[in-house]
Amino acid sequence: MTTEEITEYLNREYGGNLDPTYAEAGDSWITVSPSVLREVAKTLRDDKNLQFNNLMCLSGIHYQKENELGVAYHLHSTIHDHKLVMKVRVPEDNPVVPSVESLWKTANWHEREAYDLVGITFRGHPGLLRILTPQDWEGHPLRKDYEQQESYRNVSTGI
Amino acid sequence: MAPVTSPQPAAIENRTMTINMGPQHPSTHGVLRLEVTVDGEVVTKVKPDIGYLHRCFEKYAESLGDYAKVVPYTDRIDYVSALHQEMGYVIAVEKLLELEVPERVEYMRVILAELQRIASHLLGIGTFGLDLGAFTPFLYCFIERENILRILEKVSGARLLYNYLCVGGLMRDIPTDFTSDTWEFVTSFRPKIKELNDLLTTNSIFIDRTANIGVLPAEVALNYSASGPMLRGSGVSWDLRKNDPYSIYDRFEFNVPVGQGEMGTVGDCWDRYIVRVREMEESLKIIEQALDQMPGEGDVKEAVPRRIRSKEGEVYVRTETPRGELGYYIISEKSGPYRIKARTPSFVNLSILPAISKGALVADLVAIVGSIDIVLGGVDR
Amino acid sequence: MGLLDKKYHDSNIIIVSLESALNWARKSSLWYEQFGLACCAIEMMATAASDYDFDRFGIIPRSSPRQADVMIVAGTVTMKMASRIERLYEQMSEPRYVISMGSCSNSGGPYWEHGYHVLKGVDKVIPVDVYVPGCPPRPEALLEGFLKLQERISNETIIEPRETEQESTEEEKEPIEVE
Ligand code: SF4
Numbered sequence: 001m002t003t004e005e006i007t008e009y010l011n012r013e014y015g016g017n018l019d020p021t022y023a024e025a026g027d028s029w030i031t032v033s034p035s036v037l038r039e040v041a042k043t044l045r046d047d048k049n050l051q052f053n054n055l056m057c058l059s060g061i062h063y064q065k066e067n068e069l070g071v072a073y074h075l076h077s078t079i080h081d082h083k084l085v086m087k088v089r090v091p092e093d094n095p096v097v098p099s100v101e102s103l104w105k106t107a108n109w110h111e112r113e114a115y116d117l118v119g120i121t122f123r124g125h126p127g128l129l130r131i132l133t134p135q136d137w138e139g140h141p142l143r144k145d146y147e148q149q150e151s152y153r154n155v156s157t158g159i
Numbered sequence: 160m161a162p163v164t165s166p167q168p169a170a171i172e173n174r175t176m177t178i179n180m181g182p183q184h185p186s187t188h189g190v191l192r193l194e195v196t197v198d199g200e201v202v203t204k205v206k207p208d209i210g211y212l213h214r215c216f217e218k219y220a221e222s223l224g225d226y227a228k229v230v231p232y233t234d235r236i237d238y239v240s241a242l243h244q245e246m247g248y249v250i251a252v253e254k255l256l257e258l259e260v261p262e263r264v265e266y267m268r269v270i271l272a273e274l275q276r277i278a279s280h281l282l283g284i285g286t287f288g289l290d291l292g293a294f295t296p297f298l299y300c301f302i303e304r305e306n307i308l309r310i311l312e313k314v315s316g317a318r319l320l321y322n323y324l325c326v327g328g329l330m331r332d333i334p335t336d337f338t339s340d341t342w343e344f345v346t347s348f349r350p351k352i353k354e355l356n357d358l359l360t361t362n363s364i365f366i367d368r369t370a371n372i373g374v375l376p377a378e379v380a381l382n383y384s385a386s387g388p389m390l391r392g393s394g395v396s397w398d399l400r401k402n403d404p405y406s407i408y409d410r411f412e413f414n415v416p417v418g419q420g421e422m423g424t425v426g427d428c429w430d431r432y433i434v435r436v437r438e439m440e441e442s443l444k445i446i447e448q449a450l451d452q453m454p455g456e457g458d459v460k461e462a463v464p465r466r467i468r469s470k471e472g473e474v475y476v477r478t479e480t481p482r483g484e485l486g487y488y489i490i491s492e493k494s495g496p497y498r499i500k501a502r503t504p505s506f507v508n509l510s511i512l513p514a515i516s517k518g519a520l521v522a523d524l525v526a527i528v529g530s531i532d533i534v535l536g537g538v539d540r
Numbered sequence: 541m542g543l544l545d546k547k548y549h550d551s552n553i554i555i556v557s558l559e560s561a562l563n564w565a566r567k568s569s570l571w572y573e574q575f576g577l578a579c580c581a582i583e584m585m586a587t588a589a590s591d592y593d594f595d596r597f598g599i600i601p602r603s604s605p606r607q608a609d610v611m612i613v614a615g616t617v618t619m620k621m622a623s624r625i626e627r628l629y630e631q632m633s634e635p636r637y638v639i640s641m642g643s644c645s646n647s648g649g650p651y652w653e654h655g656y657h658v659l660k661g662v663d664k665v666i667p668v669d670v671y672v673p674g675c676p677p678r679p680e681a682l683l684e685g686f687l688k689l690q691e692r693i694s695n696e697t698i699i700e701p702r703e704t705e706q707e708s709t710e711e712e713k714e715p716i717e718v719e
Contacts, residue, residue: 025472025491026255054384057475057486057502072488074475074502078381078397085475106384109510117217132210132539133657134620141218141656142498148656152619159652159660182624183575185603190577190621211621212578215655222654231650238579282582301589308586319583319676536578 001082003028006050014043029072029085037088038098044075044084045103051079055104060114064144069095069120090120099125117142175203178521182211186290186525189535191509193524200520205513209506212539220499226252226326226467229499234320236501237537240279242271242311243480244501245324250405251476251487252326256467263457264328265407270341270449271311271323273442277348278307279481280435283532287432288359290529291368296359303351310340327463338450345443345450352439360436369432370423373515373527377426383511387483387504388438389531392418392431399479406478411448413441428530435481435532469495480504482532505537559698566609566635567693570686573608574601575628577615580642580676584614587679599686605631610689612682613668616644616651617659629666637693639685640668643675650675 001009007018007030016036022028032040044052052075061070070089076082088097099122101107111122112131119140122128130137138149148157181192190211196204216236220229233248234241246268253260285300308318313334315323323330359365375385377393390397398415400408416437418430469491477486483504490498508531516527556564576584588594588601602608605628617625629638640662643649648660662668669692672685 023472025257025470026474026489027472029473053381056384056477056484057488057500059488059498059500059502061490061498074486074488081402085473104384105379105382105514106507106510109506130210132213134210141215142221146218146656153623155619155622155659155664157619157656157659159648182621183573183605183628185574189581211618211624212616213618213620213657214578214616214651215657218654218656219651235579235650238582282585286585298590301586301591305586305591318586318678319579 001049001080003030003084006030006082006084009049010040010043013047016040027085029087031087031089034088034090034097038100038103040086041073041100041103044086049080050077052077052084054078055100055106055110056083058100058107058110058114060118060120060142062118062143063089067092069118071097071114071120073100095120096123097121098123101125116140119143173198180524186529188286188528188533191528191533191535191538193512193528195521195524197521202516202519202521202524205516205524207509207512209509209535209538212535214536214540216540217498217500221496224495226469226496229496230325231320231322233501234322235536236503236540237480237482237485237505237534238319239282239534240275240481241320242275242324243279243478243485245321246272246406247476247478247480247485247487249324249326250478251474251489252467254476255470255472255474255489255491256326256464258327258462258464260327261457261459261461263333263454264459264462266449266453267329267333267459268324269406269408269411270446270453271314273446273449274307274310274341274344276442276481277439278304278311280439281307283481284355284359284432284435287529287532288365290525291365293359293362293365296355299351299355299358303348306344306347310337310344313337313340325463326467328461329459332459338453341446341450345446349440349443352436356436360433366422366429368523368526369428369530372423372428372523373519373530374424375426375511375515379514380426380511383507383514385483385508385511387479387481387508388431388434389483389504389508389511391415391434392530393426394418394420394430399477399484403477405476408445410452411445413444416441428526431530431532438481469493477502482534482537483508501540503537503540505533505535506540509533509538559696560694562698563694563696566696567690569598569600570610570637570689571600571602571608572610572612572639573605573628573632574603575605575611575614577613577617577621578642578644580614580644583676583679584612584641584682587682592679592683594683597683597686597690605629606633608632609635610637610639611666612639612641613645613662613666614641616649617662617665618657619659620657622659622665625662626665635696637669637689638662638666639670639672639682639689641672641682641685642677643673646671646673 003020007020018030020028054076056076057074059072068089073086075084114120116130175196175198177196182190192208194206219232233244236244281300281304285297288296315321375393377395380390380393396415396417416434422429473490475488477484486502488500645662651658670685670689
């Protein structure tokens, strides 16, 4: 199924009002609100006609202009062989997104990474700790306004 | 006189112990740190601690502001299979910009990628043997690996990090004796696989240390989104070159080897190992076909844009590297790349380690880590 | 008969100064710490393997810093790793040497600009004897680095022991650069 067909199917079967977004080039995606994200994700995984059993990628994004943070989920079904991009956006001052770790185990480390580098909090994650940078690191490096800390444990990070 | 009471024997305390493996440890393949909780000799819990090689690839990719400048950094994500990292990236950018690539370039990329796959598997197999105490196969693997590196060096000028692919084509023309060199390698390498099999695959010590160890069931592998030999070792026939062909892989005949539990259970360390060995043979097949079909003439820089005019949009492109699915998620703006995320197979495959090493012995943990065949550059980026 | 009148030519005794004997022993069995960080480590492995064969110089990998004479810092040192490198260095016994392999550990290499998590040069945490440039250096370059280190060792004297403390190295020691 293509993104349109999947959105149509979801709207018809579950009474939602999802709408795919298209860009000038590349893939299209659907945006869901954080409050229904888990429900939608569960449906996508378990529905007989969708069966997205493979979460290929989960990435955190900082939209600086809109003061928002976002998460993109790249889903794939090895059974039906179709793909879907799902996005969720939250305000920068309260970046809480429900975790999908219990649905796809692979999300565990990806969500920790998004927390570490972009600063999104995943509600319901079993151990949301920094993963790449040390636990006492300051700031979230992939935010566009990130300022590198001058030194870490008395070792300068500059040249 | 007060009766003498014999002292109660103190209850034997059963305490678990936490030991630290790495970041400097000869068999963690780099700077991986594992926090291992052991009950005697049995592992009860493993907590990987990564990030010791976090080199800020994603920050670089968005700060450089130009798609072409990112290529050398993609090399360094997974330095054992640098060409695959480049290939995934340039394919993603080409898809975004809707560029058509000349035939000759496509063939060349496939040949190089398959050569690199063999080189990478040789390194993976050699160090896996080394982890288990077999030193000789490592040396034999490196002899062959050097032969491949010599070809790649002639083509690109570098031994390890090539920076040879570019958006729309190749950096420089193909040397005239490339075809003959590659043919020579292919013919000389076939019998060497048998030699390797004799040295390691059927070695009974090796089998004892790998069969039935670290069994990864197929459902768990899928739920963790494992890929590459890790997934195929569990008996799932899934190869992006076959199932979601990119470049020109749909033109070639080859098989997808899967683990069958020949020495133990499906999905054990031995299965993951044998998948790699068999994949090398399949790669040889692809190289032979590609060499036969490759057009002899053609400008490899024909489609290379002078200046990359970025478009608004986003793509997620995945390719099959020796370690599994490598995905590039590119969000592009008019001014250039806005966000580039590399979803590396090593990162995802390593996250399975806690699930499959419960109940193993400490010595087996080394075998399990070796069989995942991680590259820390890929894990930490 | 005094010691100096004796004829030694038909016995297997060699007379050298203690210093050069020590230096000779030191430089001919440089055991390095098997310890890879990043891409450069793959080239280090290639140098140790069949084609380039480190062993012919008496250079043998050891897995424990306590048994090693020389540490090859092969790859990118990150902020998270820096304190570990320091500790590994401290665990090595004297005399100890450090070879910094590759631009990353020399100066941050390709990651010098936006690499927020990369240490810009391992010499910020431990003293370095030989810098081998390249990204990655070819195995031949690493071998050359070892030859330079041997050269350095053969010029050591016991009267003025080598300074290894970090404070004193900064001004006094002139690092060697391989061409
Ligand atoms: S100097 Fe180059 S090859 Fe060596 S670790 Fe750094 S990036 Fe890798």
